[in-house]
Amino acid sequence: MTPIAISCGEPAGIGPEIAARAWERLRDEIPLLWLGDPRHLPDAVAWQAVESAAEAATVSGQALPVLARDFGAPAVPGQPDPTHAQGVIDAISDGVELVCAGDCAALCTAPIHKAALIDGAGFAHPGHTEFLADLAGVDEVVMMLACPALRVVPATIHIPLSQVPKLLTPELLEGTIRITHAALIRDFGIMAPRIAIAGLNPHAGEDGKMGCEEIEMIAPLLERLRAEGFDLAGPMSADTMFHASARTGYDAAVCMYHDQALIPIKTIDFSGGVNVTLGLPFIRTSPDHGTAFGIAGKGLADPSSMIAAIRMAADMALARGAR
Numbered sequence: 001m002t003p004i005a006i007s008c009g010e011p012a013g014i015g016p017e018i019a020a021r022a023w024e025r026l027r028d029e030i031p032l033l034w035l036g037d038p039r040h041l042p043d044a045v046a047w048q049a050v051e052s053a054a055e056a057a058t059v060s061g062q063a064l065p066v067l068a069r070d071f072g073a074p075a076v077p078g079q080p081d082p083t084h085a086q087g088v089i090d091a092i093s094d095g096v097e098l099v100c101a102g103d104c105a106a107l108c109t110a111p112i113h114k115a116a117l118i119d120g121a122g123f124a125h126p127g128h129t130e131f132l133a134d135l136a137g138v139d140e141v142v143m144m145l146a147c148p149a150l151r152v153v154p155a156t157i158h159i160p161l162s163q164v165p166k167l168l169t170p171e172l173l174e175g176t177i178r179i180t181h182a183a184l185i186r187d188f189g190i191m192a193p194r195i196a197i198a199g200l201n202p203h204a205g206e207d208g209k210m211g212c213e214e215i216e217m218i219a220p221l222l223e224r225l226r227a228e229g230f231d232l233a234g235p236m237s238a239d240t241m242f243h244a245s246a247r248t249g250y251d252a253a254v255c256m257y258h259d260q261a262l263i264p265i266k267t268i269d270f271s272g273g274v275n276v277t278l279g280l281p282f283i284r285t286s287p288d289h290g291t292a293f294g295i296a297g298k299g300l301a302d303p304s305s306m307i308a309a310i311r312m313a314a315d316m317a318l319a320r321g322a323r
């Protein structure tokens with residue numbers, strides 16, 4: 001298989017160290033290519049500068065292959081440097097170019113500090129998901145977080161809670177359900193996906209006594225899609241749809257906003273969760289956590305989610321025919 005490209009993420013966070021730890025664990029299984037400034041890697045890691053993804057595939061068993069960029073300065077753990085922002089963004093763009101050219105099998109992104117990119121380089125996106133959609137020229141993408149026990153999808157993503165009811169349209173929800181359904185078949189091998197849809201309001205609106213979005217928007221959309229053959233449950237009460245026995249009833253839960261989706265999965269399996277962007281013309285995964293400034297550079301970061309993200313990217317690439 002061609003390498004999995006790993007963008008460095010925020011150099012002052014735990015991204016470089018979890019990438020290095022992931023390479024140590026996966027070096028004999030999955031070829032990797034790290035994109036960033038090698039000064040930001042932990043001192044102890046064996047790395048080797050390479051010129052291409054093809055060269056990376058030949059050295060990945062012995063050293064972490066690095067497609068090096070000069071960010072201008074070393075990183076101070078926990079203190080993002082605005083002068084690094086453009087390098088962080090460029091590493092993501094480089095990764096997209098490599099996967100689009102077929103030189104890498106997938107992109108796995110280490111966490112970015114969104115505020116540092118906005119302040120340091122005028123980054124115009126609230127996260128990778130929206131940036132990658134823009135780079136790919138795709139209007140609609142979907143964020144899924146997945147662990148062995150649960151898959152969740154927030155229909156609205158990085159927006160203030162106060163804007164959720166306005167931006168939660170039938171069109172957005174329909175696109176989210178269709179993209180999720182297609183990805184469950186294509187990338188997760190679930191031939192007859194069962195999708196649960198959360199309500200927006202407490203008790204899914206309690207028959208309109210606690211909000212009307214369920215009656216006016218969500219339920220009619222679900223009826224229409226059921227008539228097409230989609231296996232959809234809901235709108236369900238979000239507070240009772242994530243306990244162990246409820247989770248056996250669906251393959252993915254579509255939620256109405258970020259925290260409704262991410263709180264249950266990060267509570268159930270913080271170290272095993274993977275963030276995967278659906279609807280892109282290439283494969284992108286990421287750990288489920290952020291930059292963890294408080295523990296950066298201290299050797300305390302758990303690489304499990306990064307390892308799970310790389311494994312998922314490789315599995316998806318193989319399922320799509322990568323060799």
Ligand SMILES: NC(=O)C1=CN([C@@H]2O[C@H](COP(=O)(O)OP(=O)(O)OC[C@H]3O[C@@H](n4cnc5c(N)ncnc54)[C@H](O)[C@@H]3O)[C@@H](O)[C@H]2O)C=CC1
Pocket residue numbers: 014018110111112113114115128275286287288289290291292293294295300301302303304305
């Ligand atoms: N994909 C991405 O680029 C993501 C970026 N972020 C960004 O990360 C920054 C910090 O966000 P927070 O909400 O503080 O979340 P966080 O995930 O960075 O940290 C939350 C807590 O979990 C701990 N933690 C996180 N990852 C860990 C690991 N691998 N091993 C051990 N402990 C770990 C941290 O020390 C902290 O106590 C923000 O700027 C946010 O935007 C957050 C999530 C995803």
Ligand SMILES: NCC(=O)COP(=O)(O)O
Pocket residue numbers: 126127128129130262275286
């Ligand atoms: N809370 C999830 C998150 O912030 C990840 O976003 P993205 O950078 O993958 O778009």
